[in-house]
Amino acid sequence: MKLRKELKLRKIGKDYIIVEPGQDKVDLSKVYTLNETAAWLWEELHPQEFSKEDMVKKLVEEYDVTEEQANKDIQKLLDIFVAQKLLDENY
Incomplete structure (x- = not known):
């Protein structure tokens, strides 16, 4: 899968927060909040392909x-x- x-x-x-940039401006109707751990994981994974197992491994190694x-x-x-x-729906 992929973000x-x-x-x-x-x-x-x-x-x-995760935002969906528009063509000229940020659409604040599409904002998603993450806690510090989820944000760290997002940065670790974005934009490469990963599996659930990859995510678990990273979490165990870091915390x-x-x-x-x-899991x-x-x-x-x-x-x-x-x-x-x-x-990404293509994955």
């Missing part, structure tokens, strides 16, 4: 979390990415 390449991660204050917990957390994050259409 949509046109999406941009921005940090505003303490918040991390003090078991593989079982990382659960990644599944929740992927569910959000799918629901919000943040993944």
